[in-house]
Amino acid sequence: MAPKTAITPTRSENYAEWYQQVVKAADLAEVSPVRGCMVIKPWGCALWENIHRVLDGMFQETGHENAYFPLFIPISFLQSEADHVDGFAKECAVVTHHRLTMNSEGKLVPDGLLEEPLIVRPTSETIIGATYAKWVQSYRDLPIKINQWANVVRWEMRPRVFLRTAEFLWQEGHTAHATEAEAREETHTMLKTYERFARDYMAMPVVCGEKPSGERFPGAVATYSIEAMMQDRKALQAGTSHFLGQNFAKAQGIKFQDRDTQEKFAWTTSWGVSTRLIGALIMTHSDDNGLVLPPRLAPKHVAIVPIYKNDAEKEGVIQYANRIRSLLMAERYEGETIRVTIDDRDMRFGDRAWYQVKHGVPLRVEVGPKEVEAGTATVFRRNTLAKENMTVEQLVATAATQLQTIQRELFETAEKFLKANSVRVQTRDELLAFLGDSDEGSMENGGFAYAHFCDKPEMYEWLKQHRLTVRCAPLDEPKTPGKCVFSGEDTDTVGVFAKSY
């Protein structure tokens, strides 16, 4: 007897376990033999490639170019920026040798000690900064606006697939500018780019804001982030954009001679999103039957699942399915070809149908002898689980619209959820009552609490005690006079507080 839902346990039964099961059921990734590292499987990789492709286009549009910098960074580079060291030293993989030799017991052991150990990049500010320093002499050499797609390593103690792995894929943009204003504008532009990507492609509403001091990127003057709310009402930082001021320019020696003949340090920025976005996608839209994908990022938009009893029926049905595929692929959705697959694997219909459900394909088209005879198709919509029979002509004519509808519905549902679970609080007790301080994966409370705050150490202490975090000070929040809910002091800054990943 099959369970009522494709995923066990359900979200309400055990959210953390549900997440892992969705990843598994959708064949997105699996844990690897290497501690903390994951194998990204074809379906997950196709999803990341779509994210990559769309974002890359956005970066090009905003005047960035791709380049590639080394995986290894000399320790001395990391050391040059004091805060940066504090932030990353604890989680660096270190390369100390450059060859292996066989010992007397026949085991391979490291040999050839390096004079200066190398770290595997946890991020590339330092090595890119050192390179920029060579490239920049004159104000005419600025700005430099470069992005790289790469893997990075942060030796995490508690990995979770896509959300926190020792190695992950990301893009990191690094720019250098002649003026502070220009660098600040760049920081803002990229934050907005991430917001647009989250909203328009991931169908994921986010809160854009500046990180308070305690959450700032090590070495940055200001850090901005997009914060998304997962279905367990915890916050997930989905993207960051940093204004680095002249900190790294000074550390790495990025200086130039300006129009006024004075030698000046450049102003730099960095910004990135990672494979964590896949985790965000999963926890924003998926349900107890598995993955739900927004059409704009789905590796396949439509899965045609043929139904037949025997070889005689199969021939006609497959032919029919192929014809529908051709017709659909001639249609355009958001300026692209509709991506269609036919699932005619040697499996029972039910198995193939559930497979597509669990993989989150937005539309499933069932065709069997009945449909062939009537010239129709049975269309199943992943997000609503609704089934509808229509003529092939109708299907072809409405496919793009249906995908648009799904994309819109996913966003609307997520936005409604975000709004329904956001409140404004006036006191610390209200904050605690709303968020709760038990963190046992309970779904009972949580959400985004907006409160006045003044960013003092005692706030962080209190938050830590209750396992809560300050996510950001939203940019669209008007500055209004109020009292800090922690210290009682006057402040005009409002922050978003939440449990977080």
Added chain:
RNA sequence: CGGGAUGUAGCUCAGCUUGGCUAGAGCGCUUGGUUUGGGACCAAGAAGUCGCAGGUUCGAAUCCUGUCAUCCCGACCA
């Protein structure tokens, strides 16, 4: 890096307390058959150096030591 738990077939686990014949189950897989419009059924079959390395013993999945890995809870983080 601290506290706790767990490593036995591809997966989930039983067996370990009290050492003893050829190490088990369910799911999955293979083959044959019956089925077939939402997760089938019957039958047969393949599959495990019991995480790894030592030790105790006539004998170790079982006891001891070490080690590695995974999960949960803390500290840390995109």
